[in-house]
Amino acid sequence: MRIAHILAATVLALPLAACGSGSDSGSDSGPINIGSVSSLSGAVTFPEASAAARAVFDEVNAKGGIKGRKIAYTAADDKGDPASAALAARDVIQNKKAVALAGGASLVDCQVNGPLYEQNKITAVQGIGVDPGCFNSPNISPVNTGPFFGSTVTLYYASETLKLNKICAFFVIIGGTANAYKEGVDRWSQITGKKPLITDLSLSASTTDYTPYVLRARAAGCQAVLFNGVEPMSIGWVKAAKAQNITNIKWLFLASTYTAEAAKALGPDGKNVVALSEFEPYTEAASPVNKDWRDTMTKHKVPLTSFSQGGYVAAKHLVTVLESIKGDITREAVTKAMKDLKPLPSDMTGMPFAFGGGKSHASNLAAKFVSPDGKGGWKVLTNDWIKLPNA
Numbered sequence: 593m594r595i596a597h598i599l600a601a602t603v604l605a606l607p608l609a610a611c612g613s614g615s616d617s618g619s620d621s622g623p624i625n626i627g628s629v630s631s632l633s634g635a636v637t638f639p640e641a642s643a644a645a646r647a648v649f650d651e652v653n654a655k656g657g658i659k660g661r662k663i664a665y666t667a668a669d670d671k672g673d674p675a676s677a678a679l680a681a682r683d684v685i686q687n688k689k690a691v692a693l694a695g696g697a698s699l700v701d702c703q704v705n706g707p708l709y710e711q712n713k714i715t716a717v718q719g720i721g722v723d724p725g726c727f728n729s730p731n732i733s734p735v736n737t738g739p740f741f742g743s744t745v746t747l748y749y750a751s752e753t754l755k756l757n758k759i760c761a762f763f764v765i766i767g768g769t770a771n772a773y774k775e776g777v778d779r780w781s782q783i784t785g786k787k788p789l790i791t792d793l794s795l796s797a798s799t800t801d802y803t804p805y806v807l808r809a810r811a812a813g814c815q816a817v818l819f820n821g822v823e824p825m826s827i828g829w830v831k832a833a834k835a836q837n838i839t840n841i842k843w844l845f846l847a848s849t850y851t852a853e854a855a856k857a858l859g860p861d862g863k864n865v866v867a868l869s870e871f872e873p874y875t876e877a878a879s880p881v882n883k884d885w886r887d888t889m890t891k892h893k894v895p896l897t898s899f900s901q902g903g904y905v906a907a908k909h910l911v912t913v914l915e916s917i918k919g920d921i922t923r924e925a926v927t928k929a930m931k932d933l934k935p936l937p938s939d940m941t942g943m944p945f946a947f948g949g950g951k952s953h954a955s956n957l958a959a960k961f962v963s964p965d966g967k968g969g970w971k972v973l974t975n976d977w978i979k980l981p982n983a
Contacts, residue, residue, distance in 0.1 A: 623664035624657075624914065624921050627684035628696035628719070629705060634672035638697035640895050641719035642667035644885075644903030645695025647892035648911065658914045658921065666690065672699045681705040685712050691923040692930070694910040695719040695903040702726035703768075714923055715930040715947065717910050719902035724772040733930075733953035735905045735938075735945055736898075737870040739769075739820060739846055741980075743776035744783075745959045746844050746868050749978045750816045751784055756842065760790035760814035762805050764821050766797050773820065783981055789814055795821075802832040809841060816842040823854045826865075834861050842866055847898060847959075850874075855964045862964030866973065869960045871901040872940045875970045881939040901940060909936050909945050942977030 626649065630642045649663040657663060666688045670677035677700045684690045685708070693709075693716035702718065702725035709716055709731040718726050721734025727741070737745060743761070750756045763773045770793050781787050789812050792805065806829065809817045819829055826849040833841070843865045850867040852875070858865060872881040874896060885904050886896060894900050913929050914921055935944035935955070942958025958979040962970040 622661065624661050625664050625666070625688050625690045626910065627666045627668060627688055627690035627693050628716075629668045629670050629677060629680045629684065629693065629698055629701040630696045631672040631698045631700070632667065632669035636672055636699060638720060638899055640897050640899035641697035641903035641906075642695045643892070643894045644889060644900035645719060645907035647888050647894050648904055648907035650892065651888060652911055658911070661921065664688075667695075670698050670701055670704075674700050674704045677701050677704045678708070681708055685709075685714055689923075690714065691921060692910060692913075692926045693717070695906045697899060697902065698722065702729060702732055706732060712923075713927050715927050717906040717945075717947075719904075719906040720899055723767070724769060727772075727954045728952045730949070730951050730953075731927075733945070733947045733955065734902075735909065735941065735956060736902050737847070737868070737956045737959055738954065739848075740772040740776045741779075741954055741957055742846050742868050742870065742959065743773060743818060743820065744779040745957065745978055745980060746818055746846065746866075746961075747777065747780040747788075748783060748980060749959070749961055749974075750818070750842065750844055750866075751780070751786055753974070753978065754816070754842065756815040757786070758813050758815040759786075759788050759818065760792075760809050760812060760816070761788050761818040762790070762792045762795060762809075762820075764795040764797060764799065764825065765793050779980075799825075800828065802829045803836065805829075806833045806836055806838055806841075810836070810838050814841055816844055818844040820846050820848075822848040823851050827854060827857045830858055830861055830865065839864070844868075850898060850962060850970065852969075855970050856968040858964045859968065860966045863966060865964055867962050867970075869898065869962050869972075870941075870956065871898060871905065873960055873962050873970065873972050874898050874901055875962070876972060885940065905938055905940055905945070909938070912936055942979055 649665045653662045668680035670680045697720035703723045706725045706729035716732045718734035721738045826845045845867045847870045930947040931949045933947045935946045937944045946955035958977040961973045965971045
């Protein structure tokens, strides 16, 4: 199993005060400097997102760049550590003179560096938004649904499409995510007028015995259970349910469980598992929507995962913005273009990407859903995107 998924639906970030403000806007000639801050080393890593972004930029450069200027991409490593994240961001902004950031995927970047990005008037198109700060910043806009809005969409799918009325939710809480998950459940209640039988915010990353929780779900009469645990946790959850002979509950998991490794580990025991896909399901090799992404990733030897989908989509959107700028491509010009941006469509997501001048950004409020096929793969349950109403 990949430890890279261990906090994809949670966060360890501790806020740091933004320090230093730079007026450097990046060069108005020569390379176009783009950066990202990602967790590339440490206990939990997300290397595919920035690698995918680099692949996109390399393809652009091979075709002559943007108006004759090549893209110079810096993927800074925050090591999953708040202090390192702050140093990495300042290096990208002040020393590398980035005009924008794109393709990042980090445990701590948004929470730590959101104020710094705002202070330096630089924008970030996050490949994979993980912590709450990614969805609460005027200068960051993730291309993925994320764990908190993903919780809302998953509950909405269970109640409105699967027509399950007795729904429960169990959340692993690390750092300051409890309120964000609670808000995710509350959004579902506001949309549907329904309430969960159980909302349990007591689990931690150190929880390994899920038997008490699956027994509580059965005793409460839950027809479906939303669990935000990542790949190893979700597998442990299903094994605990099997040991208790619980066969009549749908297990609703977030995008962090949608992996090739999880499908193989679950096997036939995964028949009641439903997982969220933030992008066009990456395991659909024949999907024309995935063709350019698959071809680009294969050419540049980047793993085909949902993480690399996020980095690819983020880089593609930034390229579109760069190409739209008239005159010098500077930090000021890119930030203005982002703040003035009209929503950009993408077949790989259920909703257009948006930035704009809002105080927070969460434009991807849609998902598709998949289930293990019992043979080590995944099957798609929803041909159409499940979208939150009025999104």
